[in-house]
Amino acid sequence: MSVPRYWREIPYRIRLEAKKCKLCNYVNYPPRSKCLKCGSTEFEKYILPKRGKLLSFSIIRNPPIGFDKKTPYVIGLVELEDGTRLITQITDIDINELKIGMEVEQVFRKITEDGDSGIIQYGVKFRPKNM
Ligand SMILES: [Zn+2]
Secondary structure, eight states, rough: OOHHHHHHHHHHHHOOOOEETTTTOOOESSOSSTTTTTTTOOEEEEEEEEOEEEEEEEEESOOOOOOSSSSEEEEEEEETTTTTTEEEOOOOOOGGGGTOOOOOEEEEEEEEEEETTTTTTEEEEEEOOOO
């Protein structure tokens, strides 16, 4: 990923910033230039909730080159408290303890390290909510 694109994406990578459609109220995440539901281009800024539930997950044992070197790792589908769903990495968990429906919360972590450019990318992941 290029440096300019990385910086441009920072607001939604680190704060889970979405765009809420002014016409139909659909929350577009990642942000788009047109509403996925109605095609409107009128939005207001919207910060997604920090907590949600794990709806499904898969365990990745052979990651793409440059992606997290620690394997296996977990990619999950999370439904946030407001109903928004997103695909995210689940971290800080023993894979044997993964459960559908478990509560998760947002954390800020390193996502990839680009060996050639030396860019380390940070972003949002989710971990089991403190019990
Ligand atoms: Zn809309």
